[in-house]
């Protein structure tokens with residue numbers, strides 16, 4: 051059977067197709083339909099042959115809506131001979147609220163429950179729902195499964211998920227920490243413990259998902275016990291364009307003193323802050339290049355970014371009570387040796403020592419199994435770089451849901 055994984059955004063659909071093989075999931079195609087609804091659209095697909103060689107095809111033409119995007123995807127998979135045995139679609143859904151703690155086969159009632167989470171994730175869930183609706187309309191023969199970014203963090207204890215606000219805000223408004231990037235944290239935590247040759251049950255890890263969005267998680271015995279994102283993906287680490295932590299009073303100050311509307315404040319904190327707000331760029335490669343050329347604003351942005359991560363690392367070591375490994379993943383974590391070195395510098399207090407010769411130039415995706423150890427021989431804590439694969443995790447969770 052084949053499993054299609056869809057990640058539907060407001061103007062894009064990312065997808066991957068996996069073959070469920072005796073030896074595990076085989077990636078057969080990946081693609082992206084983007085600028086949906088705009089005057090110029092683009093769609094591309096990379097087909098992965100059995101021997102691992104790839105071939106790419108692309109179309110530059112307007113894509114009117116998500117339905118047109120979905121039709122493009124299915125027709126390209128069919129013409130590549132890859133959709134003969136398509137059995138299920140796994141959908142990434144950002145917010146499951148307290149409702150969803152596991153991958154869930156989608157029916158009308160589930161759609162209504164996902165819709166009920168929209169107030170918690172107005173920037174994300176509507177696009178995920180569009181993808182689900184289009185897939186159900188155009189391919190009613192397939193089983194659709196929702197895999198939630200929040201689900202892995204459903205194991206957070208109350209001390210970690212409660213905000214110190216009146217209980218009615220939790221019961222009536224759902225105000226609590228949910229956490230996101232769950233499929234990535236779960237996947238890299240599992241890969242890391244396997245690479246260490248240890249069981250998940252005995253390991254205490256901090257996983258650092260550092261991409262354009264960024265979050266940290268403390269994972270104890272394979273379960274998430276603390277994470278940096280909260281009610282929404284805005285809390286926590288400094289991100290490409292999101293502020294991460296700030297004093298909530300900043301929001302009232304901006305509304306009262308600067309006359310900004312709540313929507314404007316939301317936009318500034320989500321889209322104009324983070325690295326972009328600090329230095330005018332959000333692509334870390336550009337910022338590192340600027341800093342290397344002596345640009346002080348770019349260096350300050352990196353300093354704030356690194357400082358925040360180190361603060362969380364120390365806090366999560368305290369939460370866990372012992373640290374076995376730190377795991378770096380996602381665009382920045384997997385690729386930037388300089389940031390990994392800066393984050394781990396002078397952390398003897400936590401038993402963390404990175405070996406420069408193991409870290410320099412290291413990229414997880416280039417390693418045969420996507421895992422690289424960068425800690426020094428005498429480091430008490432393992433430091434691993436693990437290539438994340440959220441789509442594979444979603445495909446696995448999708449199969450799990452339809453088989454249970």
Ligand code: AMP
Nearest residue numbers: 261262263333334335380381382385386
């Ligand atoms: P993601 O959201 O996981 O795709 O990560 C995107 C972020 O990873 C962007 O800020 C990129 O600049 C960063 N990134 C990707 N490749 C590299 C690299 N080689 N060195 C530093 N940062 C990188």
